Amino acid sequence: xxxxxxxxxxxxRPAEITAAAMSAFAEKGFAATxxxxxxxxxxxxxxxxxxxFKTKEDLFKAxxxxxxxxxxxxxxxxxxxxxxxxxEFLAGPFLKFAQSIPKSPARILVRLxxxxxxxxxxxxxxxxxxxxSRGLEALRTLLVKGVRSGEFRPSALDNFPHLLVAPxxxxxxWKQLFEDQATLDTxxxxxxxxxxxxxSIRTTSS
Amino acid sequence: xxxxxxxxxxxxRPAEITAAAMSAFAEKGFAATxxxxxxxxxxxxxxxxxxxFKTKEDLFKAxxxxxxxxxxxxxxxxxxxxxxxxxEFLAGPFLKFAQSIPKSPARILVRLxxxxxxxxxxxxxxxxxxxxSRGLEALRTLLVKGVRSGEFRPSALDNFPHLLVAPxxxxxxWKQLFEDQATLDTxxxxxxxxxxxxxSIRTTSS
DNA sequence: ATAGTTACTGACTCATTGGTCATTAATCAA
DNA sequence: TTGATTAATGACCAATGAGTCAGTAACTAT
Numbered sequence: 001x002x003x004x005x006x007x008x009x010x011x012x013r014p015a016e017i018t019a020a021a022m023s024a025f026a027e028k029g030f031a032a033t034x035x036x037x038x039x040x041x042x043x044x045x046x047x048x049x050x051x052x053f054k055t056k057e058d059l060f061k062a063x064x065x066x067x068x069x070x071x072x073x074x075x076x077x078x079x080x081x082x083x084x085x086x087x088e089f090l091a092g093p094f095l096k097f098a099q100s101i102p103k104s105p106a107r108i109l110v111r112l113x114x115x116x117x118x119x120x121x122x123x124x125x126x127x128x129x130x131x132x133s134r135g136l137e138a139l140r141t142l143l144v145k146g147v148r149s150g151e152f153r154p155s156a157l158d159n160f161p162h163l164l165v166a167p168x169x170x171x172x173x174w175k176q177l178f179e180d181q182a183t184l185d186t187x188x189x190x191x192x193x194x195x196x197x198x199x200s201i202r203t204t205s206s
Numbered sequence: 207x208x209x210x211x212x213x214x215x216x217x218x219r220p221a222e223i224t225a226a227a228m229s230a231f232a233e234k235g236f237a238a239t240x241x242x243x244x245x246x247x248x249x250x251x252x253x254x255x256x257x258x259f260k261t262k263e264d265l266f267k268a269x270x271x272x273x274x275x276x277x278x279x280x281x282x283x284x285x286x287x288x289x290x291x292x293x294e295f296l297a298g299p300f301l302k303f304a305q306s307i308p309k310s311p312a313r314i315l316v317r318l319x320x321x322x323x324x325x326x327x328x329x330x331x332x333x334x335x336x337x338x339s340r341g342l343e344a345l346r347t348l349l350v351k352g353v354r355s356g357e358f359r360p361s362a363l364d365n366f367p368h369l370l371v372a373p374x375x376x377x378x379x380w381k382q383l384f385e386d387q388a389t390l391d392t393x394x395x396x397x398x399x400x401x402x403x404x405x406s407i408r409t410t411s412s
Numbered sequence: 413a414t415a416g417t418t419a420c421t422g423a424c425t426c427a428t429t430g431g432t433c434a435t436t437a438a439t440c441a442a
Numbered sequence: 443t444t445g446a447t448t449a450a451t452g453a454c455c456a457a458t459g460a461g462t463c464a465g466t467a468a469c470t471a472t
Contacts, residue, residue: 008419029321031237034459045421050461115235115321117383128387156398162380162390163373163399167453170372177323181334184368192362193369200402214438214449241430251451256431414472421466428458436451442444 014052014062017042021063026108030060030116036135061123064113065130067106072131076138086146093179094142095194101186102171110172135158136161152201167193214225220258220268223248227269232314234264254391257277258335267329270319271336273312282344292352293404296370301400304370305393308377316378342367358407 020042024033035056039046040190053059075097082089101107141160146152157163171186178184226248230239241262245252259265281303288295307313323330345367352358363369377392384390 004468005235005466006468010419013419027324029237031235031323032325035461036459046460047422047462048420051429053417056460111320111324113383114317114379118233119235119238120318121386124383125387128384132384133388156394157402160395160398162376162395163402165374166376166399167369169379170368171374173320173375174368177319177330178334178338180327181331182339188362189366189368192366193372196363196369196402196406210438211436212438212450216449219449240428251428251434253452254450257449262430415470416472417468417470419468421462421464422447423465425460425462427460430457432453432455434451434453436449437447438447438449440445441446442446 003052013044013048015066017044017049017052017081018059018063018066021059021204022105022108025060025063030112035059057120060112060116061120061126064109064123064127066126068109068131071101071106072135075114076134079138079142083152085149086142087151087202089142090194092197094164095191098168098190098194101168102175102186102190107172107175110169111176135165139164146201150203153203155201157197157201164194164197215217219248219250221252223250223255223258223270224265224269224272226266228273228311228314231266231269231318232311236318241265252370263326266318266322267326267332270315270333274315274333274337277307277312278341282340285344285348291355291357292348293357293408295348296400296404300370301397304374304396304400307374308381308392313378313381316375317382345370352407356409359409361407363403370400370403382392 003186017038021033021038024038024041027033035049036046038059039049043197049059053062075094078093078097079089082093084092113127117127134206140158143152143158143161147154147158167190171184171190175186218267223244227239227244230244230247233239242252244265245255248255255265259268283302284299284303285295288299290298315335319330323333346364349358349364349367353360353364375395377390377396380390381392
């Protein structure tokens with residue numbers, strides 16, 4: 001009764017493989033990662049990988065899709081269902097969210113997207129539709145809500161919710177590039193930034 | 207007197223080759239760019255390229271070094287020699303500088319650095335020493351000067367000059383990824399950001 | 413048991429490309 | 443003009459790695 005050389009686990013393979021790919025891409029980037037290495041990490045043969053993903057590129061897209069969507073969905077859900085004021089939400093749950101991203105494994109995805117994006121227009125388009133535009137729209141709604149209630153004064157920020165997010169992106173990149181040379185307290189930096197913004201757009205100083 | 211098949215121009219070759227490499231890398235990224243393609247763009251044979259650059263990686267480093275240094279040097283020079291107040295400088299020359307970067311060809315370098323950085327630690331170290339730390343230090347000095355003169359109140363920004371630069375980095379990435387899906391008025395966005403920050407740290411509102 | 417199905421393996425192919433080097437030709441000094 | 447020097451060429455080699463496929467073994471239904 002020797003233990004079998006492998007098991008058949010059709011259901012779990014795709015998830016296991018994308019997870020393996022995620023960590024491999026994270027370390028090496030897309031081009032420098034060998035498909036066989038991904039397979040090895042997933043404890044699977046190269047052939048099997050090609051049974052679930054048509055090409056290496058296909059695998060890459062699956063990775064991005066899988067790990068990003070849940071995060072944004074959660075944020076948007078929160079924004080839409082909260083009963084906090086806009087200011088409270090930004091200084092509370094949103095801040096927490098913004099601070100958590102650069103420390104989560106997801107931080108790697110920016111790097112992947114930045115480096116490979118231009119060569120995968122359809123992936124970028126998907127990302128735009130499902131992540132970026134939805135996220136920005138939710139933020140804008142939140143800001144408008146604040147303006148309507150008189151909590152915020154109207155400002156250019158209404159057109160540039162991007163600004164709320166810029167330091168987060170910056171932090172993600174920093175952590176991957178310069179962590180060794182100089183640690184950056186991204187939590188405090190992001191908090192400070194939100195504070196600056198709220199300072200400027202709040203109608204009353206509490 | 208047939209025209210010669212090539213000319214010997216030892217002096218100019220390296221610059222021409224790095225320029226060609228710059229544009230090639232910009233389009234395809236590092237790994238996906240073929241050395242031979244770089245050579246072709248430079249109007250040169252592959253062999254010659256290897257006469258001036260030991261490896262492809264070597265070429266890559268040269269590219270980054272060549273195109274970045276001048277920019278930062280200029281900014282630092284300006285900061286050190288200006289007789290403006292800190293606020294004037296930030297709202298004037300610095301803003302102009304920040305706005306110009308995402309529109310210049312140099313914007314591509316972030317992408318290169320982000321994607322390849324982790325695999326070239328020595329390049330990142332060089333970049334940190336010669337560009338990032340020097341730039342940030344100059345900005346910090348500027349902020350401290352503002353505080354000393356009473357123009358700014360002391361704030362966490364003194365420890366996070368990064369914040370002044372985050373939206374610039376963000377803009378560079380945006381322009382490369384989402385230009386097609388949604389144009390972003392980076393000039394206005396960056397201006398707005400600087401305004402927010404100055405709003406928050408200025409002691410007097412003018 | 414046993415035959416049938418299919419998840420899974422891994423050796424192989426073949427196009428690609430980083431890097432070399434023997435050769436060629438532009439330039440220069442005498 | 444001619445010989446020496448070296449910038450420049452491009453055919454070539456060796457390695458690499460994406461993708462294939464003939465075969466194998468885990469599972470399943472009978």
